[in-house]
Amino acid sequence: MTDILPYLLERAKDMENSLIQLIKAESPSTDKRLVDECGQVLASEYSRLVNGQIERINQLETGDCYRFTYGEGTEQILILGHFDTVWAQGALPIEKRAGKLYGPGAFDMKGGLVVTLFAIHALFANQVKGNRKIVFLATSDEEIGSRTSRALIETEARKSVCVLVPESSLPPNGDIKTARKGIADFTITVQGIPAHAGHDPKAGANAIEELALQIVDLRALNDHANGISLNVGRITGGTRVNVKAEFAQAEVDLRFMTKKQGEQIIKQIMHRTPYIAGTKITVTGGVNRYPLERTEQGVQLFWQFQKIAQKHGYSLQEGLSGGGSDGNFTAALGIPTIDGLGPVGDGAHARNEHVELANLPYRAALIAEFLAQNLHT
Numbered sequence: 001m002t003d004i005l006p007y008l009l010e011r012a013k014d015m016e017n018s019l020i021q022l023i024k025a026e027s028p029s030t031d032k033r034l035v036d037e038c039g040q041v042l043a044s045e046y047s048r049l050v051n052g053q054i055e056r057i058n059q060l061e062t063g064d065c066y067r068f069t070y071g072e073g074t075e076q077i078l079i080l081g082h083f084d085t086v087w088a089q090g091a092l093p094i095e096k097r098a099g100k101l102y103g104p105g106a107f108d109m110k111g112g113l114v115v116t117l118f119a120i121h122a123l124f125a126n127q128v129k130g131n132r133k134i135v136f137l138a139t140s141d142e143e144i145g146s147r148t149s150r151a152l153i154e155t156e157a158r159k160s161v162c163v164l165v166p167e168s169s170l171p172p173n174g175d176i177k178t179a180r181k182g183i184a185d186f187t188i189t190v191q192g193i194p195a196h197a198g199h200d201p202k203a204g205a206n207a208i209e210e211l212a213l214q215i216v217d218l219r220a221l222n223d224h225a226n227g228i229s230l231n232v233g234r235i236t237g238g239t240r241v242n243v244k245a246e247f248a249q250a251e252v253d254l255r256f257m258t259k260k261q262g263e264q265i266i267k268q269i270m271h272r273t274p275y276i277a278g279t280k281i282t283v284t285g286g287v288n289r290y291p292l293e294r295t296e297q298g299v300q301l302f303w304q305f306q307k308i309a310q311k312h313g314y315s316l317q318e319g320l321s322g323g324g325s326d327g328n329f330t331a332a333l334g335i336p337t338i339d340g341l342g343p344v345g346d347g348a349h350a351r352n353e354h355v356e357l358a359n360l361p362y363r364a365a366l367i368a369e370f371l372a373q374n375l376h377t
């Protein structure tokens with residue numbers, strides 16, 4: 001199938017329109033009604049472009065998920081995407097400027113959904129089939145931790161030979177992701193003993209002071225050279241300036257490169273010894289997503305993509321992301337996973353979120369050719 005890129009280049013305008021439709025269907029994760037409406041746009045685009053099998057998976061609190069199937073076979077290739085975004089309705093304008101399309105979810109990851117739709121469309125239109133099927137699982141709560149779709153993702157991944165994740169690529173060149181850091185979250189709560197700040201300076205135990213000392217200790221656990229970083233993103237505590245604080249709390253975000261490294265550092269975070277007599281520390285939380293570790297299998301997938309890119313006249317690189325995705329779940333199950341396959345762009349979760357429109361056909365062709373090459377066992 002050597003003419004897949006020209007076929008998709010001719011459909012650049014159709015891809016742009018499809019993306020605008022998906023972005024206009026704003027879909028903040030926490031608004032089920034809006035996310036459901038966006039899911040319907042995605043499903044109608046799939047039936048327009050592929051005419052394949054569509055299964056709607058009802059969810060109670062979050063948007064309904066979709067399982068789109070192309071082809072037949074006992075083995076399957078999984079493509080994993082989410083159509084919720086971090087943006088409240090109306091928070092960002094939709095604009096086209098200098099070949100870039102700006103808008104909520106343009107880069108994370110409606111651009112990736114569009115290239116997936118058109119990659120499968122290209123196979124369908126050119127009657128490319130094999131003895132494996134393609135399952136495109138579109139979920140609705142990735143931006144809030146995938147609590148309701150995780151089991152679905154893992155069930156589908158276990159049935160798959162590999163997983164492609166068309167999440168946002170690495171700016172500025174659109175490198176694809178062969179590794180992602182793991183993420184853990186913690187809440188550190190300090191219980192102190194309240195006392196008057198002036199009557200007896202030695203009385204009581206100040207929870208804020210204890211927490212401050214703990215935060216300094218946590219800071220020492222940063223090891224940027226080895227990919228470990230901690231962020232204390234929120235603190236609360238105390239009641240009045242003249243009262244020794246009875247309560248203080250911090251929320252901590254940890255990023256790490258390997259499961260082993262994560263487990264070691266989590267142990268250190270969970271077991272805190274107080275400095276100030278009379279205070280008590282409790283730590284809750286743990287791993288949200290294990291890392292997508294750079295594996296031999298993942299790199300082999302990358303090489304296939306790199307070769308296709310070369311054939312299409314550009315060079316493609318691999319990289320590491322500090323953020324997590326649903327690809328972390330599938331990689332943790334040992335299923336070869338490659339991420340960041342979405343179009344070139346920038347600004348995930350930022351006000352300058354955008355994709356490069358001219359790149360859409362290239363990215364769709366990249367995925368389509370990979371699928372074509374792997375549709376046969």
Ligand SMILES: [Zn+2]
Nearest residue numbers: 108109142167
């Ligand atoms: Zn995303």
